[in-house]
Amino acid sequence: MIDDRPALLTFIRDYVTPSAGEASRVLAPWQSFEVAAEEVVHPRGKVCSRIYFLADGLLRYHTTDRDGAEVTKFFTEPPYVFTSLRSYNAAAPAGESISAVVPSRGLYLERAEAERLAELPVWNDFVRLLISEVQGFTEDILLEASTRTPEERYRATLESRPDLIRQLPLKHLASYLGVAPQSLSRIRRRIGR
Amino acid sequence: MIDDRPALLTFIRDYVTPSAGEASRVLAPWQSFEVAAEEVVHPRGKVCSRIYFLADGLLRYHTTDRDGAEVTKFFTEPPYVFTSLRSYNAAAPAGESISAVVPSRGLYLERAEAERLAELPVWNDFVRLLISEVQGFTEDILLEASTRTPEERYRATLESRPDLIRQLPLKHLASYLGVAPQSLSRIRRRIGR
Numbered sequence: 001m002i003d004d005r006p007a008l009l010t011f012i013r014d015y016v017t018p019s020a021g022e023a024s025r026v027l028a029p030w031q032s033f034e035v036a037a038e039e040v041v042h043p044r045g046k047v048c049s050r051i052y053f054l055a056d057g058l059l060r061y062h063t064t065d066r067d068g069a070e071v072t073k074f075f076t077e078p079p080y081v082f083t084s085l086r087s088y089n090a091a092a093p094a095g096e097s098i099s100a101v102v103p104s105r106g107l108y109l110e111r112a113e114a115e116r117l118a119e120l121p122v123w124n125d126f127v128r129l130l131i132s133e134v135q136g137f138t139e140d141i142l143l144e145a146s147t148r149t150p151e152e153r154y155r156a157t158l159e160s161r162p163d164l165i166r167q168l169p170l171k172h173l174a175s176y177l178g179v180a181p182q183s184l185s186r187i188r189r190r191i192g193r
Numbered sequence: 194m195i196d197d198r199p200a201l202l203t204f205i206r207d208y209v210t211p212s213a214g215e216a217s218r219v220l221a222p223w224q225s226f227e228v229a230a231e232e233v234v235h236p237r238g239k240v241c242s243r244i245y246f247l248a249d250g251l252l253r254y255h256t257t258d259r260d261g262a263e264v265t266k267f268f269t270e271p272p273y274v275f276t277s278l279r280s281y282n283a284a285a286p287a288g289e290s291i292s293a294v295v296p297s298r299g300l301y302l303e304r305a306e307a308e309r310l311a312e313l314p315v316w317n318d319f320v321r322l323l324i325s326e327v328q329g330f331t332e333d334i335l336l337e338a339s340t341r342t343p344e345e346r347y348r349a350t351l352e353s354r355p356d357l358i359r360q361l362p363l364k365h366l367a368s369y370l371g372v373a374p375q376s377l378s379r380i381r382r383r384i385g386r
Contacts, residue, residue, distance in 0.1 A: 065340035073336060086329040089322065124317045129282065131324045136279040138331045143266060145339050146371045147258035178339045 004055035004107050005030065011053070011079045015129045018122045026123055029113035034105040041104075044097040048084035049111040055079060057104020058167050062175065063096040072176040074141065075164055078106070081130055102167055150177040151187045197248035197300050198223065204246065204272045208322045211315045219316055222306035227298040234297075237290040241277035242304040248272060250297020251360050255368065256289040265369040267334065268357055271299070274323055295360055343370040344380045 005027045012018065018026060030053065035041055042048050044063060059076040061084075073096060076082050087094035088111070109117075117123040144153055154177055158165050165173065174184040198220045205211065211219060223246065228234055235241050237256060252269040254277075266289060269275050280287035281304070302310075310316040337346055347370055351358050358366065367377040 063336065069340075071336065071340050073332065073339075085325055086332070089325045089329075118314075118318075121311075121317075124314075124321065125311075128317065128321050128324065131321065131328060132278055132282045135324060135328045135331060136282075138328060138335060139266065139279070142331060142335045142338060143256065143264065145335060146266075147264050 002055075002105075004032065004053065004105070007055050007079055008053045008081075008107055011081065012126055016122050016126045018120075022120055022122050025120065026117060029116075030107035030109050032105070033108050035100040035103070037100055037102050040097055040099045042084050042087075042094060042098045044095065045093045046087075047091055048087040048094050049091070050108045051081060051083045051088070051111075051114050052109075053079070053081050053107040054104060055106040057106075058101040058164070059098055059104060060101055060172055060176075061096045061098055062172075070171075070175045071178075072172055074138070075101070075161075075168075075176070077161070077164060078104075085131070085134070101169070101172060145178070150179045150183065151190070153177050154184070154187050155191065195248075195298070197225065197246065197298070200248050200272055201246045201274075201300055204274065205319055209315050209319045211313075215313055215315050218313065219310060222309075223300040223302050225298070226301050228293040228296070230293055230295050233290055233292045235277050235280075235287060235291045237288065238286045239280075240284055241280040241287050242284070243301045244274060244276045244281070244304075244307050245302075246272070246274050246300040247297060248299040250299075251294040251357070252291055252297060253294055253365055253369075254289045254291055255365075263364075263368045264371075265365055267331070268294070268354075268361075268369070270354070270357060271297075278324070278327070294362070294365060338371070343372045343376065344383070346370055347377070347380050348384065 008030065009023055009027060012026065033041070033052070035057075041052070041059060042050075054076055056078050058078075059082070061073040061076070063071055063073065065071050082098070084094040084096065084098060086092070144156065148156070170181050170184060174181040177184060179187075201223065202216055202220060205219065226234070226245070228250075234245070234252060235243075247269055249271050251271075252275070254266040254269070256264055256266065258264050275291070277287040277289065277291060279285070337349065341349070363374050363377060367374040370377060372380075
């Protein structure tokens, strides 16, 4: 079994600079997880009490609109730390599901362990910087969704995240762009891909 | 001049429970600001190095799309703590402007002072909870923008934030809903308001 702790430490070091002692304390309580393609990591309606590190694979956050149609809110690509943030903070049922698009694996931390880590300023700094970054990404997606057509968003995503597009089944990409799969097929044909 | 510190303390106490000593240390370095309707609090393109508390008024975050049309991303209603988060964290030029919709006032904290407060766990907890909450709001707006029509969003906003709708000039509400002002006028006539 692959140990994903070194990858997690590398990821954390992009945000903060823990001492050797802090690093080993931060890494100690994480446990491994592994999911198959299309398997749910965290289901909508259940309280999320874990923080996860995605070491490999691809995830999507999704829910359904009032007509029951699936809506994909975000994709999470490795390496990244994620949770169902609102559910985790409020200890309330999650408004969205997190599922694997392809086989995925990584680490997770139970809430009680995360709360113990909150004694470490370096861990708090990491969490604050990470949430701020996620907020920035969400704002970007919101701005794109409200100022660009699905075709423009497809082109931009193709350019900025080619690995993501390559791995995604058509239906998930369509539910992210807010179009029917048939419309996305037309867009793809039009731009010759 | 109204002292907005008690209102700020009440706001902070919704998230965390500072001791009397912590509360006075947190409140001490804030300074007052006041802006007229349509005045810019923080302009796009400039680094934002302040954290603000909106005690009274109404603000909007806005930018322009590639065709130069104005897009309103969010509204901030008092009492709330805000900044241009991405700009503040990265010390990079802000991607959006923050402007007053109506005369607004409150307090602000310079970055150097905020960094000194980071010695206090209660301040760090407050900031983390607040950013997480903002992230949740942004996700909600994103989900609404991608699953609802402008008319549905108008109805929902009218129901959940009637004070906001009452104060907003038509053009700003239209730029938030992503429609032309004339389309919003039609929507309003149709639902008899």
